[in-house]
Amino acid sequence: MAVSPRSSRLLAPLSGRRIFVVEDEYFLADDISRTFRALGADVAGPVGDLEDALRILHDGSILDAAVLDVNIRNEMIFPIARELKARNVHFMFTTGFDRITISPEFQDVPLLEKPIDLPAMAHRLAALIAEPQS
Template identity: 35%
Template sequence: MLFTSLRKRRVLVVEDDYLQASDMAAALEVHGSSVVGPFPSVEDGIRAVDDGIEAAILDIRLDNDLVYAVADVLRSRNLPFIFVTGYDDVVPDRFQRVRRVMKPCRPDAAVLTLAVAIAEHRTSH
């Protein structure tokens, strides 16, 4: 039932690991989402927000950069998103309540977490 929140939804994926990004994109498509990306950089992710996205999966560490600038843009537009990370990152206070999935993870775990975040977002707005 939760996965129905993903149908016909444009989901941005910002992830610099090609295999992880491809697997997440495939898992989203299985559940009816249209994937925007995947993009490996903060700059590409910010530009993609203007492409009519409705939700996002963001890897926190992208090479030597952090994805928080993309998250700030998403939050300013009131769009749901989650973080995935392979590190025990220190998440800024402003993002402490954002759902996170620790890598390595199965792509379906990230997709399920995003579906939960979308459902919570709907009920809180």
Template identity: 40%
Template sequence: MSEVPGPLVGRRILLVEDEYLIAELMEEWLRWAGIEVIGPVPSVEKALELIDGEAEALDGAVLDVNLGRGETAYPITDRLAELGVPYLFVTGDVRIIDHPAHQRRPRLNKPISPAELYRAVESLLASRSPPAR
């Protein structure tokens, strides 16, 4: 956990990434910033289960677009949008975000650095009030 209080400390972020090593690395980076990571999970099914159990407490989500086996994160984004939870994409496939609604979403192209991830999550959450926990 971060020793210095910052804008991300105490925030709860859903992490959806199907590549195990990338998921572990991003989880570690987010935890260093003081974020409580929900997940990581590798699939739509598992992400939706977590969202249904944590929806009111989620501050945002970081999603890989292509989750393997032809699965995309779009059903997850639909549910997050219904709940008003902001999200951003972290993807290695820049072609996959082809729907106009998704093209406007914040996106980081892999590979990413911890600083890029922190800035993107901070920006994503900037309009939301601090967590009341």
């Protein structure tokens, strides 16, 4: 039985997508990556510091979306977020902090508070990718 592209997208909603993961909590980063891969994604990273994040951001590869921890080793992720926004790459934030820590320029970016429901996050990211960029 052939699988239609639509049903394939339901079974693996991130299939064929390259998702950038920036998270400094090792086990959470690993869990996010495993979840995304199980849903068909190619994962860029995960990386746990801004220097490595910038390296991936500038390696010339295509990124379809990103999940960014707001606070990476006591540094705010906003320089990475600004560049993703300039490139029209969908992204969402994760944090253990309040939304008030988010720069006003990113108030429209989805924010998931830790602890995170990983399958729900992956499906929300897939829906975000499906939205047209403004």
